[in-house]
Amino acid sequence: MLVKVYGSAVFGVKATTITVEVNVDTGIAYHLVGLPDNAVKESSYRITAALQNTGFKFTLKKIIVNMVPADLRKEGSAYDLTFVLGILRASGKIQAENISEYLIMGELSLDGSLQPIKGALPIAIKAREESFKGLSFLNRTLAKRLLLMAWKFTVLKIFLRLSISSIKMSLLKKPKSIPAKNFIKTSKIPILILPM
Amino acid sequence: MPQRGHNIILVGPPGSGKIRLAKRLPSILPPMTLHEALETTKIHSVVGRVKENVGLMTQRPFRSPHHTISDVALVGGGAYPQPGEISLSHNAVLFLDELPEFKRSVLEVIPQPLEDREVTISRVKFTVTYPSSFMLVASMNPSPSGYFNDPGAPATSSPAEMQRYLGKISGPLLDRIDIHIEVTPVPFEKLSEEHRGESSVDIRERLTTAREIQVERFKENENIHYNAQMSVKQIRKHCELDRVSKELLKTAMERLNLSARAYDRILKVARSIADLESAENICGKHISEAIQYRSLDRDGWLG
Structure with missing residues (x-):
């Protein structure tokens, strides 16, 4: 199955949207193509460990991950979450039909927790320009907890109150929690949609 | 009185209040507009330096790199391009204390971004442009010993030494600094005065x-x-x-x-x-x- 998820690459102070195509086929392999640098390539190790430690299994199939556009240098470790969600979706482990409406970025730890990423603001601005429905920065929130909470995302919420001085951009720390059990049953990703 | 965007150099003997003066600068500059705040926060976000509970930077940053800084750290660059100090002080103040102590190669990179208000870094694999509309504030002693022009201190540096010291700052850089201020030491009577200046x-x-x-x-x-x-x-x-x-x-x-x-x-x-x-x-x-x-x-x- 082919799935497209979206991430972002920051170059200078501008972000460019990166399409991550994930294809799952019969066979056993993992290929990451489309000019990723070393830190991006290392993501496979983090992904397998993080999935295992959060109760998922790495799909034993032929997985091809392609990053488009291929001529742009992609660097850093912030694509872990993009890949993980793409792989889970492509292998049918989760159902998230609307995944391509979001811009997903995040670095995974081996225990599944997420690390803050660099360049959050340019990415958020770009996501707004390209009218993504939301974006999934996880800011130090445990993905483990997220997984238990059935992939609930903390969404970077930008309030652009255009009044004279009170411009505030705040992180929505805790979205209204819905009992985790319900989600584990349906294994559906409830991506929180917030106005951006 | 310095205004936004005019570059300043403060010349005076040690202890005459140059740094104190420079550090107060952000407090008198007009507050950042939304556009400026976004621009500045973007650059700080790219290097991952925005504090966690701070959304948008509303305070103008005050950057004062030590004089051992390299030219790449100042203008930006590296294998993975990163903005340098001049971009981190975009819409704000870049304070260079002891200007002649900076490496010559470092001082030579400043004039161009000062003029263009952005810096383009070109390498084999990439070309990036970072905004760098900063206000340069520099301070220096008038002579290596520090006390030239101070009426109360003995002259310990020879004219040749002083010439060499001042010669470290190139003409092109000095030419781009609008305001040169000579700071003289504050006498005791003024220090102990009860009267407060303009806030x-x-x-x-x-x-x-x-x-x-x-x-x-x-x-x-x-x-x-x-x-x-x-x-x-x-x-x-x-x-x-x-x-x-x-x-x-x-x-x-x-x-x-x-x-x-x-x-x-x-x-x-x-x-x-x-x-x-x-x-x-x-x-x-x-x-x-x-x-x-x-x-x-x-x-x-x-x-």
């Missing part, structure tokens, strides 16, 4: 008024927000001189041997001084004050 809040208010005049002036120009950014064409338009001040400036140019750029800078500074007084036109006293701020250009500064 930062009051000064900020005056500057904000001047700033508003400038916003009004440049409302049709998208890329220009304050006097220091004016192009030659705009200088002609907004800095018209009467006959007396023209004569004054001519004499100054000839006597002090000033460059064409210094001429432009004097006009810009004079315009800002006039704005502070909410004066419509630049007159003689504004020009003479602006000329006075170019003390390092003057021949025989060494005495």
